[in-house]
Amino acid sequence: MSFLIGIIGKPSAGKSTFLNAACLTNAKVSELPFTTIEPNKGVAYVKLKCVCKELNVNDNPKNSYCVFGNRYIPINVLDVAGLVPDAHKGKGLGNRFLNDLSKADILIHIVDISGSLDKNGKRIKIGENDPYEDILFLENEINLWFKQILEREDWNKFLKLFARENKKFVGELYKRLSGIKVKRHQIGLALKKSNLEDKNPSSWSDDDLLIFSKNLRELSKPILILANKIDKENGMENFVELKKKLDGEVIPCSALAEYFLRKYHQEKKIVYLPGSDNFNILGDQNLSQKELQMLNKMKEIILNPFKETGIQKALNFAVFNILNQICVYPISDINKYTDNNGNVLPDAFLVKKGALLKNFVRDKIHTDLADHFIFGIDARTKKRLGENYELRHNDVIKIVSAK
Numbered sequence: 001m002s003f004l005i006g007i008i009g010k011p012s013a014g015k016s017t018f019l020n021a022a023c024l025t026n027a028k029v030s031e032l033p034f035t036t037i038e039p040n041k042g043v044a045y046v047k048l049k050c051v052c053k054e055l056n057v058n059d060n061p062k063n064s065y066c067v068f069g070n071r072y073i074p075i076n077v078l079d080v081a082g083l084v085p086d087a088h089k090g091k092g093l094g095n096r097f098l099n100d101l102s103k104a105d106i107l108i109h110i111v112d113i114s115g116s117l118d119k120n121g122k123r124i125k126i127g128e129n130d131p132y133e134d135i136l137f138l139e140n141e142i143n144l145w146f147k148q149i150l151e152r153e154d155w156n157k158f159l160k161l162f163a164r165e166n167k168k169f170v171g172e173l174y175k176r177l178s179g180i181k182v183k184r185h186q187i188g189l190a191l192k193k194s195n196l197e198d199k200n201p202s203s204w205s206d207d208d209l210l211i212f213s214k215n216l217r218e219l220s221k222p223i224l225i226l227a228n229k230i231d232k233e234n235g236m237e238n239f240v241e242l243k244k245k246l247d248g249e250v251i252p253c254s255a256l257a258e259y260f261l262r263k264y265h266q267e268k269k270i271v272y273l274p275g276s277d278n279f280n281i282l283g284d285q286n287l288s289q290k291e292l293q294m295l296n297k298m299k300e301i302i303l304n305p306f307k308e309t310g311i312q313k314a315l316n317f318a319v320f321n322i323l324n325q326i327c328v329y330p331i332s333d334i335n336k337y338t339d340n341n342g343n344v345l346p347d348a349f350l351v352k353k354g355a356l357l358k359n360f361v362r363d364k365i366h367t368d369l370a371d372h373f374i375f376g377i378d379a380r381t382k383k384r385l386g387e388n389y390e391l392r393h394n395d396v397i398k399i400v401s402a403k
């Protein structure tokens with residue numbers, strides 16, 4: 001199972017450009033608001049330092065790929081229609097697309113940092129819109145979407161069923177939220193965070209429900225802010241201002257720059273590795289004077305100051321810092337680091353920090369293997385690892401089973 005990242009933002013913020021840049025898809029892009037109606041899907045990659053260099057082997061990846069010692073692991077990305085204030089009430093394209101986000105594990109909010117679009121994605125004078133306000137309205141919309149899901153189908157009647165604090169309540173809430181990928185423990189945590197653990201559900205106010213919806217949304221679909229169009233006039237100043245107002249991470253980005261760099265790489269005009277701070281031109285004759293100028297400008301205003309376009313950083317931050325994933329390499333031969341077919345370091349799996357070896361075997365490898373699991377062996381130290389061994393980032397492990 002791979003992660004799903006949902007791309008959200010107001011119309012024309014650059015969501016489809018992000019998708020195309022990250023996944024080399026051909027989703028329609030235009031200056032007009034509501035260009036995207038049906039969601040667009042793609043596959044992007046998180047990037048990390050592969051263990052092949054440290055182990056001094058040439059690898060043959062199967063579920064991922066490796067270039068110059070960088071391992072790229074696939075994740076799913078979904079670009080949806082633009083969101084406007086009161087979308088949860090049906091404004092713009094309404095909540096239809098919100099439902100498209102149901103299966104997302106995390107959301108990346110593409111903000112137009114140049115401030116040249118109003119809340120409905122219409123072009124206005126550059127700098128006229130405050131990107132901070134976009135963040136407030138959009139998060140509110142997503143929280144209200146959660147609230148609406150809870151409220152539908154006789155919410156008040158539902159609350160009255162739980163006259164006292166009741167263990168069943170969490171289970172019933174979990175059922176109610178089954179469509180939007182909320183985990184059971186997140187419901188418990190959200191109740192605690194909202195100070196509602198000991199409150200009788202039948203006496204919940206509308207505010208209680210709103211606070212609970214917000215906390216649950218933050219836990220189950222966290223939002224990473226991306227300051228897109230940093231290349232535009234005002235971009236940099238607005239970015240500095242926005243950073244002052246926000247507690248969390250905000251990543252500067254030019255989705256357009258990444259898109260061009262990856263396209264030119266694909267067309268063999270340059271060599272560019274996603275997430276790097278440079279590119280090499282493959283013979284000037286492939287590029288017009290105008291293209292060369294544009295590439296130089298990208299270097300000057302994006303790659304040099306920010307060290308990358310921001311797309312790879314956003315994907316990595318979402319998966320490693322917010323979803324707290326680490327990478328583990330299962331193998332069969334602890335000396336050659338191969339699978340049964342001789343492939344060196346074939347698979348790189350993302351697992352949650354703190355996961356136990358037995359859960360990793362069950363969730364990522366095979367339930368059948370998990371049933372017959374005996375122990376693991378650390379390929380580096382050749383030591384035995386029990387089922388309750390807590391996995392560490394970059395572990396290379398052989399699974400020994402009775403089957």
Ligand SMILES: Nc1nc2c(ncn2[C@@H]2O[C@H](COP(=O)(O)OP(=O)(O)OP(=O)(O)O)[C@@H](O)[C@H]2O)c(=O)[nH]1
Nearest residue numbers: 011012013014015016017030034035036082255256
């Ligand atoms: N300068 C600059 N322009 C960008 C960037 N990203 C996107 N754009 C432009 O912004 C406009 C809107 O881009 P889209 O990707 O279609 O925006 P969207 O958010 O998918 O829009 P909707 O589908 O209508 O909601 C296009 O003209 C893009 O070329 C960027 O990083 N820099």
Ligand SMILES: [Mg+2]
Nearest residue numbers: 015016035036
């Ligand atoms: Mg779009």
